[in-house]
Amino acid sequence: MIKQDKRDEIVRAAKELIAEHGFHGAPMAMIAEHAKVGAGTIYRYFENKDILITELYKDLEERMFPLIREGYEADKPLRERFIHLGTGLLRYFIENPLDFRYVEQFHNSPYGVAHRRDKLLGEKEGCNEFRDLFEEGVSRQIIKEFPLVLLFALSFGPLVSAARDHVLGFVTLDDVLITRIIEACWDGIKK
């Protein structure tokens, strides 16, 4: 029988260490030590380090997306919906800096690029509210006519940069600032 709480400990330790020191700064031995587990034990739960890394990301997405969707109403005006999702995401990153750092590490690595390619080409699951919102906005002539990826770039680029600046201590984001940032993003993509 596989015990969930041991797996949880491994996941927690791995996320902490990788978020803080990067994939290469978090050796399996260190992860095992922090999880108070034998080095070999990790391999009972995860086939290898790559799989640990991608499973970790999946776990994270599954907890994150529902939280962001919370309170989302598809019949509200586009701008309002955009602000809701954007502030939700940015707030999540601010409140869960470990998750944010992990997501960043993941996306700036071969894992992340492969993941992104899959998502763009294969219509994979994810937080599709953004995509739907952009498509609706473009077809209703409310949002500038850019390829979808660029609308993502214009929205998430600043969001991620701002979150990074906050997490690294270069600026302190409060609710007011979070909202103003997302509003500025909207100004960037709206016609």
Place this chain on the structure above:
Amino acid sequence: MIKQDKRDEIVRAAKELIAEHGFHGAPMAMIAEHAKVGAGTIYRYFENKDILITELYKDLEERMFPLIREGYEADKPLRERFIHLGTGLLRYFIENPLDFRYVEQFHNSPYGVAHRRDKLLGEKEGCNEFRDLFEEGVSRQIIKEFPLVLLFALSFGPLVSAARDHVLGFVTLDDVLITRIIEACWDGIKK
């Protein structure tokens, strides 16, 4: 006598390999091989790998900034100046994908964070036209009143994301698209 062209070969090989495979996918032995140089020779030019990596970045900045500044006229309207610098930077990234990938690798690593911290705290040199432009814009009430780092986030975030999408082949940026992206960034930060 230290031969410049040998150093250049090392720099070229290192940049190519690191840009393509990341810091950890470019061992010194491989860099040496691609530079057609003995492994030990690298250490006659660079004390260690860390120093090679940061020197490489400095070299790159020194070639990049003058190119972007080219044709910059401080007496033009703010918006025009912003578009000039922004499109210049984005175009540089598009035209020099290796440089772009290297800059990205660098910034998403402990080296980059330290570098950024120095720059923000210590008023280090760099491309200060952007900073001056933002400060002028805020004080003249043309640009939204955000902390400087956030104006950077709102401008460079989309720019970098867009460049990445182009380099990874998710979209193809031409001159028209480049200009429209930077204009959208301006819409995001202007009042």
Place this chain on the structure above:
DNA sequence: CTAAACGGAATGAACGTTCATTCCCAATCA
């Protein structure tokens, strides 16, 4: 000829992964 530059084999540290062994506990038996 001398000294500096060079090359690449040698070195040792660090890593991911494996596997022989130990531990734990529930089922079984007397």
Place this chain on the structure above:
DNA sequence: TGATTGGGAATGAACGTTCATTCCGTTTAG
């Protein structure tokens, strides 16, 4: 009930590999 045993979970020392760096014999420039 208390002792025995079977088997899956857990362990961590050991292994093979990879890497940055060093060392030293050879080549080259002056």
